[in-house]
Amino acid sequence: MTIQVLDHPLVHHKLSLIRDRKTPGSLFRSLIEEVGLILATESTRQLPVETVVVETPLERTGTLRLKSLDPVLVPVLRAGLGLLPSFLKLLPTAKVGHLGLYRDHDSLVPVPYYRNFPPMLEARPVFVLDPMLATGGSASEAVRQLKSAGAVNLSLVALLAAPEGLERLHGDHPDLTIVVGAVDRQLNEKGYILPGLGDAGDRLFGTA
Numbered sequence: 031m032t033i034q035v036l037d038h039p040l041v042h043h044k045l046s047l048i049r050d051r052k053t054p055g056s057l058f059r060s061l062i063e064e065v066g067l068i069l070a071t072e073s074t075r076q077l078p079v080e081t082v083v084v085e086t087p088l089e090r091t092g093t094l095r096l097k098s099l100d101p102v103l104v105p106v107l108r109a110g111l112g113l114l115p116s117f118l119k120l121l122p123t124a125k126v127g128h129l130g131l132y133r134d135h136d137s138l139v140p141v142p143y144y145r146n147f148p149p150m151l152e153a154r155p156v157f158v159l160d161p162m163l164a165t166g167g168s169a170s171e172a173v174r175q176l177k178s179a180g181a182v183n184l185s186l187v188a189l190l191a192a193p194e195g196l197e198r199l200h201g202d203h204p205d206l207t208i209v210v211g212a213v214d215r216q217l218n219e220k221g222y223i224l225p226g227l228g229d230a231g232d233r234l235f236g237t238a
């Protein structure tokens with residue numbers, strides 16, 4: 031499994047504001063989108079390119095363009111929706127799949143409630159978007175469902191991860207590429223990331 035942790039001053043700075051319980055929802059959403067742009071830039075680093083010839087106003091030249099079919103973005107509802115605008119900004123022709131999962135409050139087991147994936151998953155790079163990787167149960171289930179629908183080239187993109195979640199994914203999906211903004215200390219007894227940022231979905235959508 032490949033794990034890339036963004037160790038970037040802008041990510042640290044914005045995360046410090048995102049973590050702050052006093053940060054209002056509107057600013058929280060904007061900051062997630064801003065960090066999302068950095069996550070989108072880094073997680074697409076391996077997309078294949080090919081040389082094409084264009085005429086600049088001055089001469090003909092060979093230049094690089096993305097080679098693959100349009101990538102697929104799969105936000106895990108709800109909190110993954112917070113990262114989607116940033117990815118679509120940089121990959122405007124991407125296809126978007128949706129996967130609804132919520133974590134049962136007692137068992138922490140992910141419960142699927144919605145699924146709509148675009149076709150040709152086997153031929154496209156697929157990016158699973160979810161800001162929080164806690165126990166890893168939701169991410170593991172998302173990747174399992176996408177693999178069973180044909181996806182082979184899968185990356186998981188998260189803002190914060192717990193070591194427990196990374197370990198779980200390493201066991202369940204050793205072929206997965208993971209890009210995370212930061213790795214926090216641990217989970218608490220309710221499966222929340224410490225120090226973390228609280229419940230990402232509730233803070234994004236004002237439901238707490």
Ligand SMILES: O=P(O)(O)OC[C@H]1O[C@H](OP(=O)(O)OP(=O)(O)O)[C@H](O)[C@@H]1O
Pocket residue numbers: 106107108109110131132133134138140160161162163164165166167168169195221229230231232
């Ligand atoms: O790694 P895990 O232990 O599975 O936890 C992470 C999941 O928990 C959150 O979703 P939540 O269940 O709160 O749903 P929501 O996004 O609708 O709030 C988060 O967005 C992840 O999907």
Ligand SMILES: O=c1cc[nH]c(=O)[nH]1
Pocket residue numbers: 109162164221222223224226227228229230231
């Ligand atoms: O800390 C956590 C853990 C799971 N989901 C969240 O939104 N936050």
Ligand SMILES: [Mg+2]
Pocket residue numbers: 109229230231232
């Ligand atoms: Mg939530």
